[in-house]
Amino acid sequence: MRIFKRMKDIAIAEINGVLDKTEDPINMLNYYVQELDEEILKGQQALANQIFVEKKQKLLLREMEELIAKRDRQAKLAVERGEEQIAKVALQEKLIHEKKLSLYREQYETITNQTIMLHQKVNELKDKVNELKHRRILLLSRANVAYSYKQMNNTMISFDTDKTANGFARAEERILLMEAEAEASSYLSRPSQALPAHSIHATMEEEVQRELEKLKETTR
Numbered sequence: 001m002r003i004f005k006r007m008k009d010i011a012i013a014e015i016n017g018v019l020d021k022t023e024d025p026i027n028m029l030n031y032y033v034q035e036l037d038e039e040i041l042k043g044q045q046a047l048a049n050q051i052f053v054e055k056k057q058k059l060l061l062r063e064m065e066e067l068i069a070k071r072d073r074q075a076k077l078a079v080e081r082g083e084e085q086i087a088k089v090a091l092q093e094k095l096i097h098e099k100k101l102s103l104y105r106e107q108y109e110t111i112t113n114q115t116i117m118l119h120q121k122v123n124e125l126k127d128k129v130n131e132l133k134h135r136r137i138l139l140l141s142r143a144n145v146a147y148s149y150k151q152m153n154n155t156m157i158s159f160d161t162d163k164t165a166n167g168f169a170r171a172e173e174r175i176l177l178m179e180a181e182a183e184a185s186s187y188l189s190r191p192s193q194a195l196p197a198h199s200i201h202a203t204m205e206e207e208v209q210r211e212l213e214k215l216k217e218t219t220r
Contacts, residue, residue, distance in 0.1 A: 025143050029136045036129045043122040050115045057108045064101045068094055 071094035078087035 026140060029139055033133060033136055036132060040122070040125055040129055043125050047115075047118050047122050050111070050118050054108070054111045054115050057104065057111050061101065061104050061108055064097055064104055068097045068101060071097065
């Protein structure tokens with residue numbers, strides 16, 4: 001049963017570890033920045049495609065203008081030669097191409113406006129990404145500071161101060177005992193210098209007399 005419980009605990013710990021890693025703020029920031037970089041690439045590709053369409057439309061306009069100018073020259077040459085029917089065909093094609101040219105110009109204007117808007121959007125996206133990347137640096141710094149504080153707090157929490165204080169107290173008692181033993185050993189090793197009994201008695205009488213004189217002085 002203990003083996004199965006241990007396996008269950010390990011599995012839960014691994015799952016929690018994966019979740020913690022997924023929700024880690026640093027990983028989240030890196031993921032979002034990567035997404036933004038991908039969005040910029042998409043925006044740049046879309047802008048490149050739009051510029052290609054704009055250039056293609058501009059080339060179509062130029063070809064149509066050249067074709068109109070060509071039909072105009074053909075119509076004039078036919079008139080000069082008295083070929084009225086050929087002149088009419090040339091003029092008819094010229095009018096048809098002029099109508100197409102008008103439509104192409106409208107399309108080109110729309111395309112250029114879209115290009116300008118897309119260009120602005122890409123620039124805005126770049127500015128936003130740069131802003132967020134700068135903010136990411138600040139957030140990473142805050143995350144590192146918070147992580148350091150958390151590590152210090154965990155260390156302080158896990159540190160058994162009562163046990164350590166009791167250990168210091170026991171060590172101090174042992175040192176005091178060692179000092180007392182050393183002092184006693186030093187005292188016992190000295191040669192005896194005891195004073196004679198009559199000398200001790202005389203000294204005591206002198207001290208008592210001095211104290212009596214002091215007391216008399218204070219009571220006067």
